[in-house]
Amino acid sequence: xxMFINALILALMMPAGAHEKVEDGPACRAQLTGxxxxxxxxxPSGLTVxxxxxxxxxxxxxxxxxxxxxxxxxxxxxxxxxxxxxxxxVPFPQPISLAFEGPTQKELVQHAAHVWCLTVMRAQDNxxxxxxxxxxxxxxxxxxxxxxxxxx
Numbered sequence: 001x002x003m004f005i006n007a008l009i010l011a012l013m014m015p016a017g018a019h020e021k022v023e024d025g026p027a028c029r030a031q032l033t034g035x036x037x038x039x040x041x042x043x044p045s046g047l048t049v050x051x052x053x054x055x056x057x058x059x060x061x062x063x064x065x066x067x068x069x070x071x072x073x074x075x076x077x078x079x080x081x082x083x084x085x086x087x088x089x090v091p092f093p094q095p096i097s098l099a100f101e102g103p104t105q106k107e108l109v110q111h112a113a114h115v116w117c118l119t120v121m122r123a124q125d126n127x128x129x130x131x132x133x134x135x136x137x138x139x140x141x142x143x144x145x146x147x148x149x150x151x152x
Contacts, residue, residue: 028117030109032058037072037109039116046082049120053112056097058105068108070100 027042037053053072061067075095079088100115102108 026117026121028113030113030116032070032105032109037070037112039113041117041120048080048082050078050080051116052076052078061101065103068102068105070108070112071097072100072112073097 026044028040030037030039032055035055035058037055039051039053041049043049051074053074055070055072057069057071059069061069073095074092074097076089076091079090080086098115100108100112102111
């Protein structure tokens with residue numbers, strides 16, 4: 001009986017279509033349009049974090065191999081909750097400037113998406129750790145109690 005109930009619960013929890021893929025991690029992408037680079041991270045929870053970069057320089061470095069480089073600045077982050085539709089714009093006190101490089105312009109944009117994804121995930125990890133950190137020192141007392149033991 002218990003096996004039947006467990007099998008039923010498991011069947012209800014499985015996705016309806018076998019072709020559906022359950023993603024464990026965020027989806028990272030970037031799009032370059034003129035002098036605007038939009039990096040996006042979409043989390044399975046429905047949170048989307050966008051970085052609207054302004055490209056300052058986009059060109060090719062000539063050396064032994066062709067290498068593309070792009071200098072861009074970011075002055076705000078846009079968070080959107082897809083479930084509630086709530087949008088939050090977080091301005092920075094000062095713009096952040098980064099250089100992205102790649103052997104092709106397409107790989108350069110992919111590299112920007114990857115860097116943005118890692119940056120957002122690290123920032124979220126740091127926020128979670130700050131929430132867990134105690135606001136004040138907590139004293140812990142450890143006591144040992146000796147119990148009488150008979151040796152017979």
